[in-house]
Amino acid sequence: MSVARTTTPRTAPWATDPGVARKRAARSPASQQGRPHEPIRGMRRARAALGLVAAGLIGLTAWLGLEVTPPDAVQGNLVRLLYVHPAVAWVALYVAFGIAVGASLLWLWPRTRHERFDRAAHAAMEVGTVYTALTLVTGSLWGRPTWGVWWVWDARLTSTALLFVMQLGYLAVRRVPGDADAVARRSAIAALAAALDVPIVHFSVDWWRTLHQGATVLNADLSPKVHGSMAWTLLLSFVAFTALFFWMLSMRVEQLGLEAREARDELARRLEERRREGAIVADSEPPLVGARLGAPDEED
Amino acid sequence: MWADAWLVAWRDLRIELRSRVLVAQVVPIAALTLLLFAFALGPGRRPLQWGAPGLFWVAIALAAVLAAARVQSVDAAPGARDALRAAGLDASGEFLGRTAVVAAELVVLEAVLLVGLVVLYGSRISDLGALVVSGLIGAIGVAAATALLSALCAGIGTESTLLPLLALPVLAPVVIAGTRTWQVGLGGKDLSVSGGALLSSDPWGALLVGFAAAYLGLGTLVAEQLAEVR
Numbered sequence: 001m002s003v004a005r006t007t008t009p010r011t012a013p014w015a016t017d018p019g020v021a022r023k024r025a026a027r028s029p030a031s032q033q034g035r036p037h038e039p040i041r042g043m044r045r046a047r048a049a050l051g052l053v054a055a056g057l058i059g060l061t062a063w064l065g066l067e068v069t070p071p072d073a074v075q076g077n078l079v080r081l082l083y084v085h086p087a088v089a090w091v092a093l094y095v096a097f098g099i100a101v102g103a104s105l106l107w108l109w110p111r112t113r114h115e116r117f118d119r120a121a122h123a124a125m126e127v128g129t130v131y132t133a134l135t136l137v138t139g140s141l142w143g144r145p146t147w148g149v150w151w152v153w154d155a156r157l158t159s160t161a162l163l164f165v166m167q168l169g170y171l172a173v174r175r176v177p178g179d180a181d182a183v184a185r186r187s188a189i190a191a192l193a194a195a196l197d198v199p200i201v202h203f204s205v206d207w208w209r210t211l212h213q214g215a216t217v218l219n220a221d222l223s224p225k226v227h228g229s230m231a232w233t234l235l236l237s238f239v240a241f242t243a244l245f246f247w248m249l250s251m252r253v254e255q256l257g258l259e260a261r262e263a264r265d266e267l268a269r270r271l272e273e274r275r276r277e278g279a280i281v282a283d284s285e286p287p288l289v290g291a292r293l294g295a296p297d298e299e300d
Numbered sequence: 301m302w303a304d305a306w307l308v309a310w311r312d313l314r315i316e317l318r319s320r321v322l323v324a325q326v327v328p329i330a331a332l333t334l335l336l337f338a339f340a341l342g343p344g345r346r347p348l349q350w351g352a353p354g355l356f357w358v359a360i361a362l363a364a365v366l367a368a369a370r371v372q373s374v375d376a377a378p379g380a381r382d383a384l385r386a387a388g389l390d391a392s393g394e395f396l397g398r399t400a401v402v403a404a405e406l407v408v409l410e411a412v413l414l415v416g417l418v419v420l421y422g423s424r425i426s427d428l429g430a431l432v433v434s435g436l437i438g439a440i441g442v443a444a445a446t447a448l449l450s451a452l453c454a455g456i457g458t459e460s461t462l463l464p465l466l467a468l469p470v471l472a473p474v475v476i477a478g479t480r481t482w483q484v485g486l487g488g489k490d491l492s493v494s495g496g497a498l499l500s501s502d503p504w505g506a507l508l509v510g511f512a513a514a515y516l517g518l519g520t521l522v523a524e525q526l527a528e529v530r
Contacts, residue, residue: 196511
């Protein structure tokens with residue numbers, strides 16, 4: 001008498017749990033493409049509105065900066081870079097880094113740990129890196145006609161360039177293959193280690209007193225050195241580029257979330273395939289040795 | 301924590317003394333850096349003396365990356381970290397111990413390089429106290445930062461390239477502040493555009509202390525988190 005091996009198909013727990021299955025069905029790409037949930041639709045509408053507002057504000061800044069505001073008495077039309085460079089520097093140095101560091105701290109703190117903070121830190125650092133690059137490029141464009149060179153070893157420029165390299169280092173840590181939790185942990189600590197450079201960049205113009213000018217608006221005396229339409233356009237540029245940053249951040253956070261979900265679904269699908277393969281192989285395998293030994297009548 | 305720090309430091313120092321990697325490899329590499337700088341800047345002593353403080357701190361930063369990677373590799377053998385964890389070793393203590401080892405190595409290295417500056421570059425020591433104090437504080441800060449970042453990169457497979465990418469920009473404030481204080485200590489020309497007023501109030505010393513405190517604090521706080529991923 002042979003004893004066949006039990007070949008009950010092993011299924012994933014979520015395949016049998018109706019609650020889990022419902023949640024998975026709601027998260028499935030088909031559901032997302034078809035009729036998204038109300039909160040997701042609301043979030044997307046808000047983001048679309050933010051994108052439109054950012055585009056409008058950027059357009060308005062461009063119009064004011066290029067058409068309405070007068071050329072500077074000393075710098076001439078070069079002053080129009082003032083409506084781009086300080087604003088992108090503000091976002092790169094304070095907004096993006098602030099969010100990346102805050103989100104990293106929230107992720108590291110066990111009570112507030114959630115993958116959305118990891119995604120926010122990742123996205124903020126990525127978009128912030130783009131803004132830092134823009135800061136360096138626009139600063140260089142301004143420096144060529146003003147100082148006569150594309151680059152000077154100015155304290156602010158150098159420390160910003162170092163910050164850019166640190167951001168690239170953070171992104172390199174992000175690309176290290178491995179467990180998502182370990183990558184998030186390493187990245188969060190890398191963000192904190194890099195963040196200690198931000199005060200140095202901020203105070204560099206005061207400490208070194210090199211070529212780069214000091215604060216124009218938020219200076220130590222709190223007396224703005226820019227007035228009239230130029231001041232309003234400058235202020236608007238800060239709002240516009242900050243809005244654009246948040247729109248980009250929101251897009252990237254969602255994209256990272258979708259990538260993570262896709263990776264999880266893919267992993268679950270492959271695991272399920274493996275389990276099925278295992279079940280098929282088990283079906284086609286000969287009976288256990290012990291079972292054959294226990295059935296001499298069939299052997300004969 | 302302090303007992304564990306002492307335990308790790310003593311163990312790693314004994315390993316270093318027995319393996320003689322510091323004496324046989326790191327010190328020669330740092331000395332070689334001085335020679336290479338001399339080749340790059342030419343045979344004249346004037347540019348060498350002028351740039352000696354900066355070259356010294358660049359050599360220290362480069363050597364620190366090597367030393368921290370070396371100290372981290374002591375426990376790279378399979379199962380070594382698990383054994384440390386199973387032994388109940390405090391992660392913060394481990395970080396402080398490794399920092400102490402790297403700092404001790406850097407102090408030895410600084411002494412050797414200082415002799416090199418005097419002999420090879422003809423630098424003149426005008427304020428030994430400033431050199432010793434800033435060298436010590438700078439070494440602690442550099443050691444803390446590199447120990448933290450080498451722990452972050454441990455076991456990922458690309459640490460040999462990732463660690464310098466992360467560490468060298470982070471060490472830039474120490475290179476700048478250390479250079480300024482050593483310009484005074486070596487009696488070299490002051491490179492600071494803002495002049496002696498800034499140096500007299502010694503913001504560079506404060507920057508060195510702040511840097512060391514910041515990275516010692518950060519490393520101690522996140523050591524447990526890092527221990528979980530290694």
